[in-house]
Amino acid sequence: MAAQAHQSAVGSVHDSVRDREISVEQEHLDRVYRRLEEKIHEAEFLMNDAAKRGQVGTPGALAERDAQVFRAGIHLNRLNNEFEDFLFGRIDLLLGKDGKKGPDGAYTAVEPADGAVRDDSTADIAETLHIGRIGVLDSDYAPLVIDWRAPAAAPFYRSTPVDPGRVVRRRVIRSKGRRVLGVEDDLMRPELKAVLDGHELPVIGDGALMAALGQARSHTMRDIVASIQAEQDLVIRAPAASVTYVEGGPGTGKTAVALHRAAYLLYQDRRRYAGGILIVSPTPLLVAYTEGVLPSLGEEGQVAIRAIGSLVDGMEATLYDSPSVARAKGSYRMLKVLRKAARGALELNDSPTRLRVVAFGRRLELEADDLNRIRHNALGGTAPVNLLRPRARKLLLDALWDRSGGADRHTDPELAAELRSSFDEDVTSEDSFIDFLGAWWPELTPKSVLTAMADERRLGRWARRILNPGEVRKVARSLRRDGWSVHDIAMLDELQSVLGTPARPRKRRDLDPLDQLTGLEELMPVREESQRERAERLAQERTEYAHVIVDEAQDLTPMQWRMVGRRGRHATWTVVGDPAQSSWSDVDEAAEARDEALGSRPRRRFQLTVNYRNPAEIAELAAKVLALAMPGSTSPSAVRSTGVEPRFVATNHGRGTAVPDSLAKTVREEAGRLLDRVDGTVGVVVAMQRREEAARWLTGLGDRVVALGSLEAKGLEYDATVVVSPAEIADESPAGLRVLYVALTRATQQLTVVSADRDEPDAQGVPDLLRD
Numbered sequence: 214m215a216a217q218a219h220q221s222a223v224g225s226v227h228d229s230v231r232d233r234e235i236s237v238e239q240e241h242l243d244r245v246y247r248r249l250e251e252k253i254h255e256a257e258f259l260m261n262d263a264a265k266r267g268q269v270g271t272p273g274a275l276a277e278r279d280a281q282v283f284r285a286g287i288h289l290n291r292l293n294n295e296f297e298d299f300l301f302g303r304i305d306l307l308l309g310k311d312g313k314k315g316p317d318g319a320y321t322a323v324e325p326a327d328g329a330v331r332d333d334s335t336a337d338i339a340e341t342l343h344i345g346r347i348g349v350l351d352s353d354y355a356p357l358v359i360d361w362r363a364p365a366a367a368p369f370y371r372s373t374p375v376d377p378g379r380v381v382r383r384r385v386i387r388s389k390g391r392r393v394l395g396v397e398d399d400l401m402r403p404e405l406k407a408v409l410d411g412h413e414l415p416v417i418g419d420g421a422l423m424a425a426l427g428q429a430r431s432h433t434m435r436d437i438v439a440s441i442q443a444e445q446d447l448v449i450r451a452p453a454a455s456v457t458y459v460e461g462g463p464g465t466g467k468t469a470v471a472l473h474r475a476a477y478l479l480y481q482d483r484r485r486y487a488g489g490i491l492i493v494s495p496t497p498l499l500v501a502y503t504e505g506v507l508p509s510l511g512e513e514g515q516v517a518i519r520a521i522g523s524l525v526d527g528m529e530a531t532l533y534d535s536p537s538v539a540r541a542k543g544s545y546r547m548l549k550v551l552r553k554a555a556r557g558a559l560e561l562n563d564s565p566t567r568l569r570v571v572a573f574g575r576r577l578e579l580e581a582d583d584l585n586r587i588r589h590n591a592l593g594g595t596a597p598v599n600l601l602r603p604r605a606r607k608l609l610l611d612a613l614w615d616r617s618g619g620a621d622r623h624t625d626p627e628l629a630a631e632l633r634s635s636f637d638e639d640v641t642s643e644d645s646f647i648d649f650l651g652a653w654w655p656e657l658t659p660k661s662v663l664t665a666m667a668d669e670r671r672l673g674r675w676a677r678r679i680l681n682p683g684e685v686r687k688v689a690r691s692l693r694r695d696g697w698s699v700h701d702i703a704m705l706d707e708l709q710s711v712l713g714t715p716a717r718p719r720k721r722r723d724l725d726p727l728d729q730l731t732g733l734e735e736l737m738p739v740r741e742e743s744q745r746e747r748a749e750r751l752a753q754e755r756t757e758y759a760h761v762i763v764d765e766a767q768d769l770t771p772m773q774w775r776m777v778g779r780r781g782r783h784a785t786w787t788v789v790g791d792p793a794q795s796s797w798s799d800v801d802e803a804a805e806a807r808d809e810a811l812g813s814r815p816r817r818r819f820q821l822t823v824n825y826r827n828p829a830e831i832a833e834l835a836a837k838v839l840a841l842a843m844p845g846s847t848s849p850s851a852v853r854s855t856g857v858e859p860r861f862v863a864t865n866h867g868r869g870t871a872v873p874d875s876l877a878k879t880v881r882e883e884a885g886r887l888l889d890r891v892d893g894t895v896g897v898v899v900a901m902q903r904r905e906e907a908a909r910w911l912t913g914l915g916d917r918v919v920a921l922g923s924l925e926a927k928g929l930e931y932d933a934t935v936v937v938s939p940a941e942i943a944d945e946s947p948a949g950l951r952v953l954y955v956a957l958t959r960a961t962q963q964l965t966v967v968s969a970d971r972d973e974p975d976a977q978g979v980p981d982l983l984r985d
């Protein structure tokens with residue numbers, strides 16, 4: 214009884230301290246919003262004022278107006294954005310070593326000044342900084358909020374109890390709209406007795422990271438701006454030079470880090486990245502899952518997130534290839550086939566076999582043999598086929614000229630040249646020649662060549678000694694389907710560069726001249742346009758980017774690396790991936806293609822080591838598959854444990870009374886069971902061939918549960934997952950064990966493994982692959 218009374222007294226003291234601290238932060242947030250309103254008014258005034266000045270028209274006034282409109286545009290665009298938790302962090306710091314301030318008004322020193330900590334381990338808090346999604350200065354240019362990407366905010370992420378720098382207390386503030394809801398503190402120097410405004414520094418809660426990780430998942434990813442960890446922050450803020458190369462196991466935050474890095478780079482050098490940042494994602498599902506993160510960080514427009522199957526404008530991959538077809542289409546071997554096909558496609562169908570023209574009153578003719586020889590000569594070398602048409606035309610004219618005997622008519626070179634040029638004019642203005650050239654050397658499109666490859670005999674010719682007959686048959690058959698696969702898109706892109714685009718007059722885009730002057734159109738997205746639409750429009754206008762971020766880089770095939778490489782020939786790169794999750798069978802070949810795409814640029818390597826997604830119970834199970842898939846590699850360490858072990862259910866080896874009689878029924882029951890146990894999402898991962906069937910199994914269970922093929926699970930996460938028949942997933946492709954490793958690492962809370970006969974489950978339902 215007494216103990217209970219004591220506990221509740223402690224509890225209420227604690228609550229009152231918490232309430233007091235919340236109200237302290239509330240006061241600060243109120244100040245920030247008052248200041249933001251002032252700034253919105255200022256910005257609106259500037260815009261109006263600028264419009265008036267626009268009527269003056271002297272060059273000086275125009276330049277001044279442009280500058281004002283530009284600045285005001287930035288303000289309005291950012292301030293009008295309602296940020297859910299605009300202010301999210303605070304650090305309390307000791308006095309710094311040098312007394313220098315940075316441009317954001319904060320002191321720059323990382324290390325404490327000598328004497329900042331007194332001999333009796335007491336110290337004063339010399340500076341308090343609040344961290345938010347954008348920076349706000351008060352009217353005296355003192356920082357009210359520091360942008361999370363500013364150098365002064367780095368200690369919020371970097372400081373640890375082992376290496377605290379000046380930080381004594383790090384606080385995460387939870388708010389919604391204008392209301393502060395809670396605070397969570399981490400003490401970086403627990404040995405100190407630190408004093409702020411005459412009071413000992415209070416410490417609330419047990420860490421924001423765990424609170425963030427425990428939250429239910431929805432179908433869209435959240436930003437991690439309030440809880441970025443030190444090893445992740447090093448990657449996010451790495452200088453943009455050359456190639457930043459990041460490896461880390463499942464759940465180590467690679468995707469999150471890549472997205473935050475895009476926002477950081479834009480903040481750090483907006484002008485440089487006006488050339489656009491491209492984020493390449495493996496699947497449309499992952500694009501949909503991640504595309505809200507950048508807007509939540511205040512960035513829209515300059516970043517295009519595209520699935521690898523949507524990188525070619527106007528094309529969207531909707532089909533999947535079988536592993537053996539994917540292997541043939543994705544490998545370097547396909548490059549040779551495409552080069553042959555691009556040249557071979559000229560001879561298709563109704564390619565004329567005779568050219569007849571009348572020149573200088575004579576009928577001239579070239580026969581099939583002549584024409585073949587000319588085509589062969591024109592095609593020498595590797596120049597793009599469509600760009601060789603002028604050369605072929607010239608060779609045709611030479612041959613006709615020879616036939617005409619015109620060369621013998623004059624010995625005077627000047628007269629001979631004149632005669633030749635009037636001969637050429639005669640011939641090339643004749644309809645029969647124009648029609649012939651159009652049919653004999655047509656402008657080829659990537660689609661027409663790929664469609665030509667759907668003919669097995671033809672493909673067999675072009676792929677002789679490159680693909681085996683079985684591959685030829687399967688690839689040709691796959692190209693006869695309606696629609697394109699992810700691997701077809703890389704082939705289409707390659708063909709575009711093998712064929713080349715003949716120069717045409719450029720179409721002008723209608724732009725407001727004022728927008729072009731100020732760059733304002735980049736900053737003020739039109740309201741009706743969604744992030745995706747805007748990204749698509751920008752991508753259409755761009756073929757190359759200033760920075761390219763490749764997520765799940767381990768999965769790119771050589772042909773895909775070539776496609777992505779063409780979009781970043783002059784770019785800096787961030788490449789994130791995990792070799793252990795690669796679904797590409799020939800890892801060495803892909804590495805060669807990657808190195809070719811990245812060129813000889815120097816690389817800065819990072820390794821992420823902590824798994825923030827899976828609880829230890831799930832991570833341990835997945836590690837068994839990792840040991841089979843890549844013996845000797847180490848799993849990232851899980852940051853938390855839930856006490857809930859993975860559950861095993863066998864369709865034919867039920868325990869006790871309940872013997873499930875079919876896979877469909879069992880999976881449905883298990884998905885339903887998990888829906889009852891978690892608040893968020895449930896993912897049912899099956900082998901690719903079962904995707905459609907599995908979606909039917911789940912009919913009527915609601916939109917918190919989804920079925921997905923093993924390859925579609927890349928990068929995604931769910932509160933709970935059902936992994937169906939590990940053996941089936943593992944046997945589906947040469948990289949099957951690594952694909953299974955991906956499937957097993959998608960859950961943030963609970964995992965159920967359903968086995969079928971081929972899994973050879975033991976009496977507890979544990980499949981052979983997952984036993985010790």
Ligand SMILES: Nc1ncnc2c1ncn2[C@@H]1O[C@H](COP(=O)(O)OP(=O)(O)OP(=O)(O)O)[C@@H](O)[C@H]1O
Pocket residue numbers: 422425426435436437440441442445461462463464465466467468469470791794825826927928929930958
């Ligand atoms: N510092 C962090 N604070 C809060 N959550 C985090 C942090 N880092 C990562 N997470 C969360 O952990 C989960 C995994 O992150 P993410 O998807 O970026 O990992 P990944 O390395 O790309 O995984 P995979 O290789 O399996 O695709 C996400 O829910 C992410 O929000």
